[in-house]
Amino acid sequence: MNDLSLVISISKxxxxxxxxxxxxxSDIEMDGDKINNNNDLNLNRRAIVTPGxxxxxxxxxxxxxxxxxxxxxxxxxxxxxxxxVNRLLSVKPLRGKYQPETGDHVIGRxxxxxxxxxxxxxxxxxxxxxMLGSVNLPGGILRRKSESxxxxxxxxxxxxxxxxxxxxxxxxxxxxxxxxxxxKYGKLKNGIFMKIPSSLIIKSKNHSYDLPGSVSIxxxxxxxxxxxxxxxxxxxxTTVVNQQASKLQGSLNNNKDYxxxxxxVSITRLEEESSWEIYSDINEEIxxxxxxxxxxxxxxxxxxxxxEIGITEQRIILGYESSLSFExxxxxxxxxxxxxxxxxxxxxxxxxx
Amino acid sequence: MLLSPAExxxxxxxxxxxxxxxxxxxxxxxxxxxxxxxxxLPGSNGSSRIRLSDGSECIISIKTKVVxxxxxxxxxxxxxxxxxxxxxxxxISNLKFQLLNLLNENFEFEILKLTEQYSFKxxxxxxxxxxxxxxxxxxxxxxxxxxxxxxxxxxxxETNDEEIAELPTFSDDWNDSKYLIELSKNGKFQPPIFIxxxxxxxxxxxxxxxxxxxxxxxxxxxxxxxxxxxxxxxNTNFALNSNNSNFKGLNKKIIIGxxxxxxxYCPIILEALDNxxxxxxxxxxxxxx
Numbered sequence: 001m002n003d004l005s006l007v008i009s010i011s012k013x014x015x016x017x018x019x020x021x022x023x024x025x026s027d028i029e030m031d032g033d034k035i036n037n038n039n040d041l042n043l044n045r046r047a048i049v050t051p052g053x054x055x056x057x058x059x060x061x062x063x064x065x066x067x068x069x070x071x072x073x074x075x076x077x078x079x080x081x082x083x084x085v086n087r088l089l090s091v092k093p094l095r096g097k098y099q100p101e102t103g104d105h106v107i108g109r110x111x112x113x114x115x116x117x118x119x120x121x122x123x124x125x126x127x128x129x130x131m132l133g134s135v136n137l138p139g140g141i142l143r144r145k146s147e148s149x150x151x152x153x154x155x156x157x158x159x160x161x162x163x164x165x166x167x168x169x170x171x172x173x174x175x176x177x178x179x180x181x182x183x184k185y186g187k188l189k190n191g192i193f194m195k196i197p198s199s200l201i202i203k204s205k206n207h208s209y210d211l212p213g214s215v216s217i218x219x220x221x222x223x224x225x226x227x228x229x230x231x232x233x234x235x236x237x238t239t240v241v242n243q244q245a246s247k248l249q250g251s252l253n254n255n256k257d258y259x260x261x262x263x264x265v266s267i268t269r270l271e272e273e274s275s276w277e278i279y280s281d282i283n284e285e286i287x288x289x290x291x292x293x294x295x296x297x298x299x300x301x302x303x304x305x306x307x308e309i310g311i312t313e314q315r316i317i318l319g320y321e322s323s324l325s326f327e328x329x330x331x332x333x334x335x336x337x338x339x340x341x342x343x344x345x346x347x348x349x350x351x352x353x
Numbered sequence: 354m355l356l357s358p359a360e361x362x363x364x365x366x367x368x369x370x371x372x373x374x375x376x377x378x379x380x381x382x383x384x385x386x387x388x389x390x391x392x393x394l395p396g397s398n399g400s401s402r403i404r405l406s407d408g409s410e411c412i413i414s415i416k417t418k419v420v421x422x423x424x425x426x427x428x429x430x431x432x433x434x435x436x437x438x439x440x441x442x443x444x445i446s447n448l449k450f451q452l453l454n455l456l457n458e459n460f461e462f463e464i465l466k467l468t469e470q471y472s473f474k475x476x477x478x479x480x481x482x483x484x485x486x487x488x489x490x491x492x493x494x495x496x497x498x499x500x501x502x503x504x505x506x507x508x509x510x511e512t513n514d515e516e517i518a519e520l521p522t523f524s525d526d527w528n529d530s531k532y533l534i535e536l537s538k539n540g541k542f543q544p545p546i547f548i549x550x551x552x553x554x555x556x557x558x559x560x561x562x563x564x565x566x567x568x569x570x571x572x573x574x575x576x577x578x579x580x581x582x583x584x585x586x587x588n589t590n591f592a593l594n595s596n597n598s599n600f601k602g603l604n605k606k607i608i609i610g611x612x613x614x615x616x617x618y619c620p621i622i623l624e625a626l627d628n629x630x631x632x633x634x635x636x637x638x639x640x641x642x
Contacts, residue, residue, distance in 0.1 A: 007559075007621045008384035010629045012636075013404065109357070160355035189359035192376055281358035283366075288374060291367050295378040302377070329378035333406065334386050 049076040064090025098198035100176035107220035134179035191228025198223030213293035299332035307342030369554035399503030413499040487591035493547035545578035577619040
């Protein structure tokens with residue numbers, strides 16, 4: 001039997017009902033008693049409501065997203081958790097497309113290069129846009145973007161490229177506008193991409209972390225995740241970058257009269273770090289150890305998302321630690337292993353308080 | 354699926370390295386876990402459903418019909434429906450041809466035969482609700498499960514109708530029905546299966562995922578029947594709509610390696626499938642989920 005699962009594991013589907021029955025320590029509290037002696041039905045408990053379910057009969061509440069109002073009663077229009085902010089009542093859907101908000105740190109993939117802008121898939125209903133004016137130019141010089149920049153937009157970012165950006169504004173029609181005007185944003189390399197439901201990402205101040213094992217992660221609020229090799233904290237790293245950059249610039253100069261920052265002495269960090277290197281597609285050397293760690297993190301995050309556990313830095317690290325007890329990393333993709341990891345993460349968290 | 358150049362080169366270098374590092378840490382001969390269920394469609398003689406961890410899902414229904422042997426050229430018919438593809442598209446007709454061809458060449462047709470004049474004909478309907486990677490192996494394993502759990506009503510009339518022309522009649526009781534394996538002469542009925550192997554450098558990988566497909570150097574389809582790898586063995590580009598820049602010709606040594614991997618691990622896949630069927634028959638809850 002053990003031999004079999006090294007090649008293929010085939011299981012019967014488990015019904016969702018049986019999971020709820022078995023899981024007595026579920027961290028969602030369903031207080032059966034409160035419902036009966038409360039007129040405000042679902043309001044006072046942190047419950048899950050389904051579409052069409054009555055939330056409250058009290059007309060005092062303002063209707064927010066995910067609710068509708070009929071005959072002085074408020075109903076839920078989605079399946080999700082009720083959230084209350086003062087008098088505003090809304091339902092946060094458990095699943096569904098990512099809803100962009102200004103300031104969110106997200107990961108996107110370029111789907112189209114068009115007039116002075118890129119279209120970016122960030123998991124929203126409509127593709128977001130990234131204006132040419134919202135990116136850093138190679139060399140870090142600050143100026144209006146010219147026609148020659150427009151012509152070489154594909155040299156910066158092309159279809160399929162992944163980037164790390166922030167939502168600048170949301171237009172009236174719901175389309176998000178992005179920017180990468182910071183050194184922490186920009187094109188992604190040295191790693192691997194994965195997607196999980198955006199509802200599992202817990203918003204925090206910071207969304208990029210360095211994890212044990214020389215692996216870093218960017219947890220996009222839209223559920224897009226980038227796992228990559230940590231940047232080395234070496235002293236001479238900037239000079240290396242500069243050398244490569246001038247090479248890149250040199251090759252560019254052969255083709256076009258592109259003059260920015262060639263041979264100039266860099267004054268600010270922005271100039272040093274946002275040379276052509278930031279738009280390079282070439283990965284650094286990544287050793288097998290780091291690659292194995294990246295794969296392990298990949299599986300841990302898949303496991304947490306399978307268990308519908310909100311993803312935080314701490315949980316990823318806890319999951320990583322408990323995954324180390326598995327001799328064969330390939331086993332991590334099986335259901336029992338994923339459940340075990342989730343259980344261990346929750347237990348550990350409870351112990352640490 | 355479009356990947357960025359940096360992602361592609363990361364994946365390519367991980368897959369080509371020795372030992373291989375797959376993005377989900379699988380070993381080269383490891384399949385993704387499957388969730389499977391059989392015999393849940395009440396109106397079908399046999400049914401099965403397989404779901405992969407990436408959300409790919411396939412449902413098979415097998416129905417039968419009594420036909421006159423002289424009027425039918427094929428005793429198996431197969432249809433595939435994939436959401437988003439026309440029935441007459443290249444993609445569908447290619448999959449259909451491969452599966453039908455494999456079954457027609459390697460099937461114990463004796464078990465379908467009723468009398469000298471009449472026989473059962475199998476109609477295999479496949480629906481793919483969602484597929485991300487090349488679906489041939491998924492389809493083939495699902496068909497295997499469905500065929501193994503297909504039941505035929507019990508014939509109560511004479512098997513010899515050469516002298517007296519007589520229509521076959523069957524027992525009304527579905528509990529009397531027989532599994533195909535019970536009708537088989539040698540007592541072991543094992544339909545052929547296809548497995549897909551990705552080739553990258555000197556590495557061969559079982560069941561490539563969608564991301565892996567986009568960087569493969571070639572894809573190999575091998576078929577397995579009667580405890581050994583058989584023909585057809587073919588190669589194809591698994592990735593859809595991608596200008597796969599890594600795609601290369603095949604090395605002979607790799608093909609030989611693929612055959613030995615197939616001979617080594619396909620029996621294990623079949624054993625796992627058989628275990629599930631046994632469990633399912635004992636359970637007999639008729640639930641789809």
